[in-house]
Amino acid sequence: MRYFATPISREASDASIDAWQAQLVERGWGNWAVARRDTGAFIGYVGLTVPKRVLPFSPCVEIGWRLMRAHWGKGFATEAARAVLRAGFEQIGLAEIVSFTTLLNLPSRAVMARIGLIDAQQNFEHPGVPEGHAFRMHCLYRLRREEWQAAQPAPSA
Ligand SMILES: CC(C)(COP(=O)(O)OP(=O)(O)OC[C@H]1O[C@@H](n2cnc3c(N)ncnc32)[C@H](O)[C@@H]1OP(=O)(O)O)[C@@H](O)C(=O)NCCC(=O)NCCS
Numbered sequence: 001m002r003y004f005a006t007p008i009s010r011e012a013s014d015a016s017i018d019a020w021q022a023q024l025v026e027r028g029w030g031n032w033a034v035a036r037r038d039t040g041a042f043i044g045y046v047g048l049t050v051p052k053r054v055l056p057f058s059p060c061v062e063i064g065w066r067l068m069r070a071h072w073g074k075g076f077a078t079e080a081a082r083a084v085l086r087a088g089f090e091q092i093g094l095a096e097i098v099s100f101t102t103l104l105n106l107p108s109r110a111v112m113a114r115i116g117l118i119d120a121q122q123n124f125e126h127p128g129v130p131e132g133h134a135f136r137m138h139c140l141y142r143l144r145r146e147e148w149q150a151a152q153p154a155p156s157a
Pocket residue numbers: 001003064065066067068071072073074075076077078079100101102105107108110111
């Protein structure tokens with residue numbers, strides 16, 4: 001939670017999980033649990049959500065991630081996010097997927113760049129972060145389905 005304005009309580013965390021599980025049931029997509037293939041251990045989430053707040057580029061669908069620290073630095077967020085992009089464009093049929101974070105969250109920005117999202121050069125003040133807070137200014141990354149398709153390797157013969 002280093003790049004969030006405040007940590008969240010256990011109750012707020014549980015409420016988020018409940019909301020995400022309800023979205024998975026209602027929409028068929030949302031924030032999915034991420035499990036390691038080798039051990040089956042739950043290590044966090046990666047998924048697609050519709051931001052609750054109105055943002056300068058709303059309406060939109062956001063890809064996001066949060067992994068337990070012990071599982072950072074191994075490529076798992078990138079691997080899971082690539083699978084989520086594919087599901088978003090091929091199965092769900094989204095026209096565009098965005099992601100955003102505070103300018104200072106370089107690990108998250110690196111995941112955005114690795115999976116092919118493009119910095120829209122459209123920084124904005126996130127209304128959920130208090131005015132004057134160091135994390136208020138956010139960057140916006142976005143990727144359209146045609147751009148994603150063009151970047152996929154051609155199927156081998
Ligand atoms: C954002 C977050 C998921 C990024 O995690 P991460 O471990 O940096 O990202 P990945 O899982 O994609 O791993 C990439 C790293 O694994 C390394 N790696 C090691 N083995 C690898 C492999 N086999 N394949 C790919 N990458 C590998 C990469 O080189 C890269 O390391 P680097 O950062 O030193 O260049 C993590 O920092 C996090 O959960 N943060 C807290 C929550 C948060 O801020 N969420 C975003 C809010 S907007």
